[in-house]
Amino acid sequence: MTPAPPDAPPAGAAGASTPVVIQATGVGKKFVSYHRRATSLKELFVRRGRTHGDDFWALRDIDVEIGRGQTVGLAGANGSGKSTLLKVLAGILRPTQGDVSVTGRIASLLELGAGFNGELTGRDNVYLNASLLGLSRREIDRMFDSIVDFAELPHKIDDEVKHYSSGQYVRLGFAVAVHVDPDVLLVDEVLAVGDEAFQKKCLAKIDAFRAEGRTILFVTHSLDLIESMCDRVLVLEAGSMIFDGAPAVGTRLLRQRLGSLPSDGPVPHEFAVARPVSVTFSRDPGGPPQVQFNPGDRLTVSIALDVTEHAPERLYLHTYALGPNELPVWLMETPPGGVPCAAGTLTVDFTVPALPELLGAFAISVHVSDAATGAELTRRRFEDLFGINGSQAGGLLKIDYETGARP
Ligand SMILES: Nc1ncnc2c1ncn2[C@@H]1O[C@H](COP(=O)(O)OP(=O)(O)OP(=O)(O)O)[C@@H](O)[C@H]1O
Ligand SMILES: [Mg+2]
Incomplete structure (x- = not known):
């Protein structure tokens, strides 16, 4: 006790x-x-x-x-x-x-x-x-x-x-x-x-x-x-x-x-101090949403979070792109020190400069942690899907991407 x-x-x-x-x-x-x-x-x-x-x-x-x-x-x-x-x-x-x-x-x-x-x-x-x-x-x-x-x-x-x-x-x-x-x-x-x-x-x-x-x-x-x-x-x-x-x-x-x-x-996630509320897919951060992509295209996955005043100062996110059978196809994460956040809305963008030769529909699952302690605050799997019109079914990939965060 x-x-x-x-x-x-x-x-x-x-x-x-x-x-x-x-x-x-x-x-x-x-x-x-x-x-x-x-x-x-x-x-x-x-x-x-x-x-x-x-x-x-x-x-x-x-x-x-x-x-x-x-x-x-x-x-x-x-x-x-x-x-x-x-x-x-x-x-x-x-x-x-x-x-x-x-x-x-x-x-x-x-x-x-x-x-x-x-x-x-x-x-x-x-x-x-x-x-x-x-x-x-x-x-x-x-x-x-x-x-x-x-x-x-x-x-x-x-x-x-x-x-x-x-x-x-x-x-x-x-x-x-x-x-x-x-x-x-x-x-x-x-x-x-x-x-x-x-x-x-x-x-x-x-x-x-x-x-x-x-x-x-x-x-x-x-x-x-x-x-x-x-x-x-x-x-x-x-x-x-x-x-x-x-x-x-x-x-x-x-x-x-x-x-x-x-x-x-x-x-x-409904009760979390930093609540992932939506995911959108686009070419560039803040750009018009789209759901179909070709190999070689730029893809930005934007995760919007509702941040309460009780949230820690910095959040660490790791995000999986999930393929068929919920298999993670690739992982994107913020730097280990996390990104700064303040009460309000926070959008974390992960940008893949060139999508690989992949075929399928993919979902996003996001885990939110306190960057200072590493304690996981919440996680959410979104239903939204994006498609890639490539030629190969996915396996686990190492993929290049960039990370940013904006209020
Ligand atoms: N009549 C009963 N006979 C035996 N065990 C009981 C009885 N009523 C409650 N319990 C047990 O007492 C414990 C406390 O139950 P209680 O219903 O007070 O919990 P609670 O805090 O209201 O939970 P919840 O958030 O799920 O409503 C539980 O382990 C429950 O199984
Ligand atoms: Mg009760």
């Missing part, structure tokens, strides 16, 4: 004068998974078919205090315990160890499957859910139309929820959660299931809640959201809280963890 970086506020900081609305002390959650472990007939006989229980701690020693009005992001890799923590705080799972207390009305939008009864209609679920949150029938009657409107599901509201798509399910869940006038809103990553328009609407609602001084704890994998919306971020790793503090520091730590976990590989 890595301790929180030294410039992080102390774990559990809720702010000196703000009343604490969510408090977890020494919380642990153990799951027992039963599975038959017998690997031989003899073992099976000796154990007489008994099942074997494995204790598994999904959360360990979690101490956290969240003050009224805070917006807190909960981040960490898949399986790190985020959903389990939300369920424990929401009172849906009982902690194996420790105590949880939450002041005020909690509304939660948890994992798909938690919260709604599939056999009931959307309408019945709205009533059931809202009444579990302490609303009277009359109060629910009053807000019912507004819930259905927000969810944009008027035509579905009398269908059984088990026939809803996951997006429809989440729409209804979120609509109920935000209508019951909660003091504390817990939202799992399920929002990502909705389409973009609905996600925007949800984020706007979360923002409005924030402005009204309600307390929000939401799971997200988006480092941008953590930085733009949260006052604070909690990072879980294998059930332990490895960080609790400022978003700018937490996202740096997350990037580092993601970049340094070899089993997870580099960050998917």
